[in-house]
Amino acid sequence: ALASARSDALIWARDPEQARAINQQHLNPRYLPGIDLPPALRATSDFDAALAHVLDGPDPADRLIVLGVPMAGLADVCRRIAQALPALGPDAAPVHLLWTCKGISPDTHEWPHQIVAQALPDRPWLRTGVLSGPSFAREVAQGLPVALTVAGRDPDTTRAAQAAFHGTRARIYGTRDVMGVEVGGALKNVMAIACGISDGLRLGTNARAALITRGLAEIQRLGVALGGQADTFIGLAGLGDLVLTATGELSRNRQVGVAIGQGRTLEDILAGGMTAEGVRCARAAQALGRRHGLDLPITDAVCGVLFDGVAPTQAVAALLARDPRDE
Numbered sequence: 001a002l003a004s005a006r007s008d009a010l011i012w013a014r015d016p017e018q019a020r021a022i023n024q025q026h027l028n029p030r031y032l033p034g035i036d037l038p039p040a041l042r043a044t045s046d047f048d049a050a051l052a053h054v055l056d057g058p059d060p061a062d063r064l065i066v067l068g069v070p071m072a073g074l075a076d077v078c079r080r081i082a083q084a085l086p087a088l089g090p091d092a093a094p095v096h097l098l099w100t101c102k103g104i105s106p107d108t109h110e111w112p113h114q115i116v117a118q119a120l121p122d123r124p125w126l127r128t129g130v131l132s133g134p135s136f137a138r139e140v141a142q143g144l145p146v147a148l149t150v151a152g153r154d155p156d157t158t159r160a161a162q163a164a165f166h167g168t169r170a171r172i173y174g175t176r177d178v179m180g181v182e183v184g185g186a187l188k189n190v191m192a193i194a195c196g197i198s199d200g201l202r203l204g205t206n207a208r209a210a211l212i213t214r215g216l217a218e219i220q221r222l223g224v225a226l227g228g229q230a231d232t233f234i235g236l237a238g239l240g241d242l243v244l245t246a247t248g249e250l251s252r253n254r255q256v257g258v259a260i261g262q263g264r265t266l267e268d269i270l271a272g273g274m275t276a277e278g279v280r281c282a283r284a285a286q287a288l289g290r291r292h293g294l295d296l297p298i299t300d301a302v303c304g305v306l307f308d309g310v311a312p313t314q315a316v317a318a319l320l321a322r323d324p325r326d327e
């Protein structure tokens, strides 16, 4: 998206072959086959060179890094940034660092902003935030319109992201609610698995709408308990991304659910190495809910099916048999 409107967008890929394909053929055959990338987009597999490119740009007000790695790679990439970024003085122009990952650490139950803060402490010139919302990568790469939320504690960060993407096909809304945006992004993946299971079982569109609506209530319940703002969950990073992922055929989390509903095993589905963040974060969401004394029945049902051998039909029956309650 950035390279569609600016000539200075540089992508770093750890695989030199991928960087070469982007530079020479303007293609990303592994992840976005068949899509022509903007000719202005350049790539490198040299991490230090990528960081130098950010620091040496002509406009010091324009230093922006977007981390597009999955949760499993976030700490690692942040540590590399910590090693490679020189210490800048207190008067240095800020460097804005955004991440796109959606999830919770399965081991430590940490959120992305906590992982980033731990890996990159004591750098007042580094301003951080999360970029999230309904955004299938393939559609963004095709130049189709997309609206996203950027959340950062410092308004400079949201402004920097909005300015960087202005003039592209991506429209960015700002908020300060980092926690709410991260909870929305992580939990919608769990709900997308639930909707996929329902659709794989051919339970119909009424059931899907029920799961989306009650799933949103569950996401909001956890998000507010963790300090997020209730309104965030009816925005792009909440309802927007939930609707997209629970219903859109491009969603990998939804695809996992559909395959399970059709009778395949999780091991078999993930054997190809597909990133489905909802699988990795469902248990952590469940644990956080329990710690806060919250009722998260859909998350519990997804965990039961994914990890505890509960049959999908049995999980549906258990959800329907819960005691009646007020909406």
Ligand SMILES: NC(=O)C1=CN([C@@H]2O[C@H](COP(=O)(O)OP(=O)(O)OC[C@H]3O[C@@H](n4cnc5c(N)ncnc54)[C@H](OP(=O)(O)O)[C@@H]3O)[C@@H](O)[C@H]2O)C=CC1
Pocket: 013, 014, 015, 031, 068, 069, 070, 071, 072, 073, 074, 076, 077, 100, 101, 102, 103, 135, 136, 137, 138, 275, 277
């Ligand atoms: N795909 C989408 O439509 C969207 C994804 N997201 C979120 O963004 C995050 C990234 O998703 P996505 O791009 O789809 O993930 P993919 O797994 O498809 O791609 C990840 C990219 O990150 C690289 N990578 C993975 N681990 C590391 C690491 N430890 N160090 C360096 N590079 C690494 C991969 O490199 P290599 O090929 O060498 O393995 C690959 O280039 C996820 O949390 C996802 O939920 C958010 C919005 C939309």
Ligand SMILES: O=C(CO)COP(=O)(O)O
Pocket: 102, 133, 134, 135, 136, 137, 189, 192, 241, 244, 245, 250, 251, 252, 253, 254, 275, 276, 277
């Ligand atoms: O987060 C996404 C769209 O906003 C991508 O969803 P999947 O990870 O389920 O493909």
